[in-house]
Amino acid sequence: MADADLPSSSATPKPLPQPARSQPTDTAEIVDCVVVGTGAGGAPLLARLAMAGLKVVALEAGPRHDARRDFATDEKAQEFLFWNDERLSAGRTPTSFGNNNSGTGVGGSTLHYTAYTPRPQPDDLRLRTEFGVGQDWPLAFEDLEPYYDELEHLLGISGPATYPWGPPRRRAYPLAPLPLNGAAQLMQRACEKLGIRTSPAANAALSARYYQEGIGWREACTNRGFCQAGCSVGAKASMDVTFIPLAEAHGAEVRAGCFVTEIERDARGHVTGVVYEQDGQRHRQRCRHLFLCAGAIETPRLLLLNRLALGSGQVGQNFMAHPGMQVWGTFTEEVHPFKAIPGALISEDTHRPAGADFAGGYLLQSIGVMPVTFANQVARGRGLWGPALRDYLRQYNHIAGINILGDCLPHPDNYLELSGEPDSRGLPKPRVHFSFHENEERLTRHAEGVMRRIWAAAGAEDVWAFSRSAHVIGTCRMGHSADAAVVNAEGRAFEVPNLYICDNSVFPSALSVNPALTIMALSLRTADAFLARQRRRNQ
Amino acid sequence: MKIPTTYPPGTVRALLDTPAVSPATRKALQQRLHASQQPYEPRFFEPAAFVLLRAVCQRLLGQADPPLVEVAYCIDTRLHLQQADGWRYDALPPDADSYQLSLRGLQQTAQARHGQDFVALPGPAQDALLTAFQRGTIEGKAWQGFDAALFFQDLLAEVTSLFYAHPLAQEEIGYMGMADLPNWTHIGLNQRDPREPEPTD
Numbered sequence A: 001m002a003d004a005d006l007p008s009s010s011a012t013p014k015p016l017p018q019p020a021r022s023q024p025t026d027t028a029e030i031v032d033c034v035v036v037g038t039g040a041g042g043a044p045l046l047a048r049l050a051m052a053g054l055k056v057v058a059l060e061a062g063p064r065h066d067a068r069r070d071f072a073t074d075e076k077a078q079e080f081l082f083w084n085d086e087r088l089s090a091g092r093t094p095t096s097f098g099n100n101n102s103g104t105g106v107g108g109s110t111l112h113y114t115a116y117t118p119r120p121q122p123d124d125l126r127l128r129t130e131f132g133v134g135q136d137w138p139l140a141f142e143d144l145e146p147y148y149d150e151l152e153h154l155l156g157i158s159g160p161a162t163y164p165w166g167p168p169r170r171r172a173y174p175l176a177p178l179p180l181n182g183a184a185q186l187m188q189r190a191c192e193k194l195g196i197r198t199s200p201a202a203n204a205a206l207s208a209r210y211y212q213e214g215i216g217w218r219e220a221c222t223n224r225g226f227c228q229a230g231c232s233v234g235a236k237a238s239m240d241v242t243f244i245p246l247a248e249a250h251g252a253e254v255r256a257g258c259f260v261t262e263i264e265r266d267a268r269g270h271v272t273g274v275v276y277e278q279d280g281q282r283h284r285q286r287c288r289h290l291f292l293c294a295g296a297i298e299t300p301r302l303l304l305l306n307r308l309a310l311g312s313g314q315v316g317q318n319f320m321a322h323p324g325m326q327v328w329g330t331f332t333e334e335v336h337p338f339k340a341i342p343g344a345l346i347s348e349d350t351h352r353p354a355g356a357d358f359a360g361g362y363l364l365q366s367i368g369v370m371p372v373t374f375a376n377q378v379a380r381g382r383g384l385w386g387p388a389l390r391d392y393l394r395q396y397n398h399i400a401g402i403n404i405l406g407d408c409l410p411h412p413d414n415y416l417e418l419s420g421e422p423d424s425r426g427l428p429k430p431r432v433h434f435s436f437h438e439n440e441e442r443l444t445r446h447a448e449g450v451m452r453r454i455w456a457a458a459g460a461e462d463v464w465a466f467s468r469s470a471h472v473i474g475t476c477r478m479g480h481s482a483d484a485a486v487v488n489a490e491g492r493a494f495e496v497p498n499l500y501i502c503d504n505s506v507f508p509s510a511l512s513v514n515p516a517l518t519i520m521a522l523s524l525r526t527a528d529a530f531l532a533r534q535r536r537r538n539q
Numbered sequence B: 001m002k003i004p005t006t007y008p009p010g011t012v013r014a015l016l017d018t019p020a021v022s023p024a025t026r027k028a029l030q031q032r033l034h035a036s037q038q039p040y041e042p043r044f045f046e047p048a049a050f051v052l053l054r055a056v057c058q059r060l061l062g063q064a065d066p067p068l069v070e071v072a073y074c075i076d077t078r079l080h081l082q083q084a085d086g087w088r089y090d091a092l093p094p095d096a097d098s099y100q101l102s103l104r105g106l107q108q109t110a111q112a113r114h115g116q117d118f119v120a121l122p123g124p125a126q127d128a129l130l131t132a133f134q135r136g137t138i139e140g141k142a143w144q145g146f147d148a149a150l151f152f153q154d155l156l157a158e159v160t161s162l163f164y165a166h167p168l169a170q171e172e173i174g175y176m177g178m179a180d181l182p183n184w185t186h187i188g189l190n191q192r193d194p195r196e197p198e199p200t201d
Helices: A042-051 A127-131 A141-155 A182-194 A243-249 A295-306 A371-382 A387-393 A438-457 A516-538 B011-016 B023-035 B047-060 B072-080 B095-114 B123-135 B148-164 B167-172
Strands: A025-036 A056-059 A087-090 A210-212 A216-218 A253-255 A259-265 A271-278 A281-292 A320-323 A326-330 A345-347 A362-367 A399-406 A416-422 A428-433 A461-466 A469-473 A499-501 B087-089
Touching (some): A025 A271, A042 A056, A259 A295, A281 A295, A295 A428, B011 B023, B023 B167, B047 B095, B095 B123, B095 B148
Parallel strands (some): A087 B087, A281 A499
Antiparallel strands (some): A362 A399
16 A cells, blocks of 8 residues: 555654565455454454354464463563563653563463453543543443453452442352462551451452363462463463453464554545565455454554544544552561462552542552562662662562552643654554653552551561553543544444454543453453444344 | 571572473573573674673672673673564663663773773772763763663663573572472462472571
8 A cells, every 4th residue: 555545644754664565465355354463352352253153363463372381480481472562662751561561472461461350430431520630431330341240250250259349240259369478468467457448359360260161171370470471370361261262162263473564445445454464474364344452552553554543633642551659668577479469459448539639549459579570670660789789689588569550641742653763574663652740640649658658557668669650541542422532432433434443542541440351341342332233234 | 677588509400400390481491591601702792892791780780700690691682683672761762772872981981080991990980980870970972962860770670680580590589489380379478388498598
């Protein structure tokens, strides 16, 4: 597709000289749906569409792994799980990518997610109504609730019998909570003294063997503590052991190592197919419908590269990342922070803190940590080196942390754009501007105070705070109108009738909870809405 | 707080041969142990720059010569292979340029301050240069227009991560998470699985 054919856009810099590209091979087969990306956004809808009898093909940029055989209990050896192509982090509080939030391989970022699965609370979706800032979602909690319920039972979420926050659930979690590790016990003990309610967290790792229709038995968590470096047991509900096998059992085709570069359209502007690179060869896959589920960086990047669906001016805008400060302390007790799921204990008492000087709120989670991740944070956060570094890290087995996950408002100066720097494929690297503004700073200050009080009550020494941001959200927001949003509440692009987007890019607000469960819920909902529309058309 | 958590020398190496370590984990750790003990010819840096990088790593990690764990060769290999970790501060040049510039700058400033090569300086003088680098106050033409403090953070994070990925450094901090088969059953405070050794001072 020649650049000259495309309308110009102020959101896109002058394109880089493109490397000479051969004609793609083309089978001429037209499939019903192509899904780009196999993470929490792509995999659930892939399964749903395949189960409805559609011919679906998923294109995944990364490889397919055999986790049981290939995943080592070693952080460095597992770096292949991360999206390691360089992104440029700009702004006053630049956010980091790679192991912080970006995965690759069949299963996407769920290969290294921590599998925290709290539901948002209903007011999370009505931030503007409640506070007059940020955005409301174009759908309500009640629209997502049936999907949360379905997912919790399909994935086998381990969680408490009764959860102290949010609306009551129609069914209890299917499995008992995972055991509390040292960090969780320390936090629980201190919170009890301070009158802060806590609960074992909901987690998508199995506390007991679990059977799934269409998938089979999955084994229980062995407390390896390596969730963020890949689960070698199959206990963690990453997409490669849940929705992907389910989809494949129903005829979906998953092609690994396929990097999509072009989205082709006809004269009406409807998508006709995609062109992707696999092993250095270019291929075309024609389709009737396209689902972009490549995450909040690669999805808008693809749209910007292809100058597609840019009319709202919102593609790449509203970039958000959760304020995710961690507070670490040293304890006389042995903690062994690598053991068991890192975040076993949660509190949502800070969801809407009384007297807060900010909009939204945050949750608190106890955290264990793998040694290299911790050492990296000590280097960045404390700047220790030489003997001071070695001495501090000798305390590793006595370290425990708490972290928050807080709401983030959209700001005009937080956005993604294409840079002028080419990547190894000759495509422009994305540049992501991110700065905490007053709301994120106030929320973080409040949270730091609470976390320091908790660790003081637990008897911690040498307490320090590491300010960071987590998750990538919001670059193709959903909304009610084509002037203000890229997709509607069903994930369908306003400008391109056979283009759907489903990943964390469509979130209108950040939600003060981990996003994976909600991405999966949106994925199933998007698939159901699509299937209902197809049925109406066929009647 | 004085806490003994170091494992006796040999603990982790002995563990690697046990069934508590999976084949994939064993392979990764043994390869790393082996590679760090081999002679290494730099492929990205000039020989003099590589010697300087090695000296910087030694100070940052508080290591004597020969060091417990070599890390400079990993940086050289990464830059040679043009590998990245998913992101870079937009305010900094590409990693390869930032490394070259920093090493050139350290050498220049060492010469200006002491009339000697960085590698010939006594430890405290090297540390003073690295402290100025970390604070972004280091003087000299090479550093102009470069956010030295920001890159120092990247450099220190890379060096530190490489060090603590090594089984011998993990032994030092009493880490044996790699020996995770068949499972961990004693996960609470002050609990130790039977295969976990007593830490020593």
